Amino acid sequence: MNPNLINRDISWLAFNGRVLQEATRSGVPLLERLKFLSIYSSNLDEFYRVRIPALLALSRIDGPEKADEGIPGEVNRIIAGQQQTFGRVLREAILPALEAQGICFVYRQPVPEPLKAATREYFLSRLAAFLQLVRLSAAGDFFPENNKIYLAIGITEGDKEDVVILNIPSPECGRFYTATVDGIQYVLTIDDIIKDNLAFVVPGVQIRSCYSFKITRDAELDLADEFKGDIAEKIEQQITIRDLGLATRLLYDAEMPAAELQQLVQTFHLEHATLVEGGAYHNLRDLADFPVKRDSLSYDRWPSVPCGLSAQRIFERIEKQDMLLHVPYHSYDTVLQFFNEAALDPAVTDISITLYRMAGDSLIGNALISAARNGKNVTVFVELKARFDEANNIRWSKRMKAAGVKIIYSIPGLKVHAKVALVRKRVAGRNVYYGLLATGNFNESTARFYTDHILMTAHKGMLRELELLFIFLAKRRKPETADRFFAPEHLxxxxxxxxxxxxxxxxxxxxxxxxxxxxxxxxxxxxxxxxxxxxxxxxxxxxxxxxxxxxxxxxxxxxxxxxxxxxxxxxxxxxxxxxxxxxxxxxxxxxxxxxxxxxxxxxxxxxxxxxxxxxxxxxxxxxxxxxxxxxxxxxxxxxxxxxxxxxxxxxxxxxxxxxxxxxxxxxxxxxxxx
The missing domain is CATH 3.30.870.10 (Endonuclease Chain A)
Structure with a gap:
């Protein structure tokens, strides 16, 4: 380990600790503090899916990407301390502050009596449709899914004891239930509603205990550097089994008895996973969907600033001078206008773009489809190996390809992370170029809360080099050590x-x-x-x-x-x-x-x-x-x-x-x- 360098995982945990710190600050609006708890939790889940497998496999890593030696003991110590801070700030600061605002977040408490009838009806009419249970003694091929929440319910039936595993269907039903009674807005997790109605789930038995757990699995796709056949098809196949990866963490309620915990470990073959004590609730990234909306408890609104181009064609403006957008302070509409005008302008002959992470309902994707249908030559380099966005990128690739867009897929052994676009017009018998070069993805969804910079330019030298880069990308090959094809002076x-x-x-x-x-x-x-x-x-x-x-x-x-x-x-x-x-x-x-x-x-x-x-x-x-x-x-x-x-x-x-x-x-x- 290089003494002049900080361990990368320790450094990342310090960053996530800084995210958690925002949740502790009284100067941050109350509902925003809940969102920072959500971000912290989501980040930590990804850490266990992506970095922990790398730490466990360091002895097998070689080459320029060889990671710094892991410090699993120190990693676990830091995470444990942060988790304690998480629980403390939620229980001792945020919950009382919510209560002072007339919001009762029922946390580790029984379902309030005024809500018993309504929550039981909600359970029977809505939640029960999504519940599946399996006895641990007969688990067989049951496979706990990645980062799904389960209940381990200890039961006694006659003289026999067993454990029933029950899913919490938050992806299907949402995590929270809310109702207002006598001026108080109650918020409950569906976990607690299900626990309150276990007699309907496992009738005729004695319920001894009920504890929650979840298993986090390795997120890496098994992709070789060289692909034979359809890469999109191969990645789709890998995505379907990603959530079946090796377990890297078992997160469980700290009050779960050791014997019951050991049953889970043995039954689900978790001997090599990290066992992490947690609270009664997992997946608190769901706090991002906390069902209370009050302007007084949120950040004041900052409407994005328009660039005033509605009466002017964007390419005419760029010809006169470069434009630099700072989103989300500036409106992202200017970027959308760039692609929309390119799709409609009869003088535009070609559009080329790299796409790394697209919005689910991408307006840019739709503009590219329209451009192709309007007779433009549209070339899109789609990075199919963008982690956790593979499925969405494949879906958009198929849509664009069906509309006549030329799709170029990932380069073997490389990811294309560049964020660039090039438009070519034919004006008075000559080619004129316009470029869009950015620090962030062409994604109007993340542009609302990621700070990025976007340059729009007609600089001839820069855009000639950009054209050569797109020509190179179309070859789908790695650069040679002495590659003479592309020797940029500007880029x-x-x-x-x-x-x-x-x-x-x-x-x-x-x-x-x-x-x-x-x-x-x-x-x-x-x-x-x-x-x-x-x-x-x-x-x-x-x-x-x-x-x-x-x-x-x-x-x-x-x-x-x-x-x-x-x-x-x-x-x-x-x-x-x-x-x-x-x-x-x-x-x-x-x-x-x-x-x-x-x-x-x-x-x-x-x-x-x-x-x-x-x-x-x-x-x-x-x-x-x-x-x-x-x-x-x-x-x-x-x-x-x-x-x-x-x-x-x-x-x-x-x-x-x-x-x-x-x-x-x-x-x-x-x-x-x-």
Whole structure:
């Protein structure tokens, strides 16, 4: 284990701890605190599905993606502490605060007497239709599904004891039941309604006990680097068995007797799973659907800012000057307009786009279908290996292909994570190009709460390179070590020049500092993991370059270490929006070089993906991005500072004068000052 790097899983857990911290803050609106509990829970489930299997298999991992040595004991200790915080803040802070607002969230309590009749009717008319039970003594081929909640019901029948396994049908029925009685809004989980009516489920027996549990399973698809036949079909087959993967965690009610727990372990072959004590309720990610809606208990509304293009064609505007959108502060309608105009404009001949995660009801997907039906040549590169979005991407691929869209599937051994689109028009006998390059997915759903940056440009050099990239992607092959096909000068493309250009930009700042000139680097990423890039930042700090980093998630770099990284600071912002944009700013002797893009500095992004970062040339747009970075680096209300161990320190603050960067940025964009 490299002593100059933080363990990646410990760092990720620190990020999730920062998410949990938002739920503890009295300055965060009450219903939003519940949502942060939901996000924390959802994140942790994914950690057990994705990272725990990797930790268990580290001895078999090889190559450039070789992970840092796992620290399972430390991982478990951190998670256990966070889970205790989760339960404490819910019971001792949030539930009393809800009660003070006339909202009774029935938690580890019997069904209130005024609701008995109504909940029994709800059970018999609705919930009972979805219940399936199996006796543990005769479980046979019964297979607990991934992350589904079950009850283990201890029964005595005559002189025999057994355990009945019963599902909680939250996916089918929703997790919560709500009713208002005498001015109090009650909220119950269906778990408690089912427990209150077990006599209907297992009649004629003595019910000794009832405890909940769930099993989390490995989420990795078994996909080889080279595919023979239809890749979409192969991935569809893998998706159908994903939830049958090896168990990585058994989460159970801590009050469950040891003997009963051991029965579950033996019956369901969970000997190699991590056993995790929990509370009476699991899947608290469902708190995202808490059935109380009150503006007074939620964030104040921030309507997205329109870009004022309704009376102007978007391509005419882009021809005159580059446009830079900052969503969700700016309206995503401008992006939709870009694709809609391309679909309708008779002069448009070709549209090319990469799609990584599409919205379920994607308007962009529909625009591409319309474009194809309107006679355009539409080429869509669909990344079918986008984890947990495979099925949706396949569904859209089939729809678009049926409409005449040319679909290009995943490159063997690589994921295409770039977020780029290119439109070609034929005007007066010549080709004219318009490009859309983004830091986030072409997904109007996530655009409502992910902060991203979207450049719309007619820059000829940049878009000629983008056209060459699409030509390369159509070949569906990995770049060769000395691939001469594509040598971009403007774009930074992983597998071609991205890492080398970033290393050179850092080296230029090192050279400036060594010559006594001003030097500085400001970078915003989701994750910072890759050792070559981290070591280069260490080298810059040792040369006197000031390095300011905003890293939302994993950060393996150790800031502030004497002799190693004294000139490096790292901040993490967690607020109402998910910080998702990637920004790279290099001082360049007072003429900053500014890039945006899709690439984090992780092993997977640099070595196993096609990523695109792109320069921002317009002086006013470069200035806006520098101002945004300055504000975020000065955040005192929602930011924390990472120490050399990766811990969150020095914030956040609920003080009235604290600077919340997201609020400040929204106000500036609303006033058209950014």
């Amino acid at each position: 930074l493309v992983a597998q071609f020049n991205l890492q080398n250009v970033f290393l050179r930009l850092i080296a230029d700042e090192i050279a400036a500092a060594q010559q006594g000139k001003p030097a500085g680097i400001a970078i915003k990423l989701n994750n910072l993991e890759e050792e070559v890039m981290i070591n280069k930042l260490y080298e810059a700090a040792q040369a006197g370059v000031k390095v300011a980093l905003l890293v939302r998630g994993i950060c393996r770099l150790k800031p502030g270490m004497p002799g190693l990284s004294e000139g490096i600071t790292v901040k993490r912002i967690v607020d109402r929006y998910l910080e998702h944009g990637r920004i790279f700013i290099f001082h360049n002797n007072g003429d900053p070089r500014v890039y945006l893009g899709s690439a984090d500095w992780m092993n997977r992004n640099i070595y196993r993906r096609i990523e695109v970062c792109f320069p921002v040339y317009a002086p006013e747009l470069k200035q806006a991005l520098q101002e945004m970075m300055r504000i975020q680096l000065e955040d005192t209300g929602s930011a924390v500072t990472l120490d050399a161990s990766g811990n969150n320190t020095g914030g956040p603050s609920d003080a009235p004068d604290a600077l919340h960067a997201q609020r400040e940025l929204y106000q500036l964009i609303k006033q058209n000052r950014l």
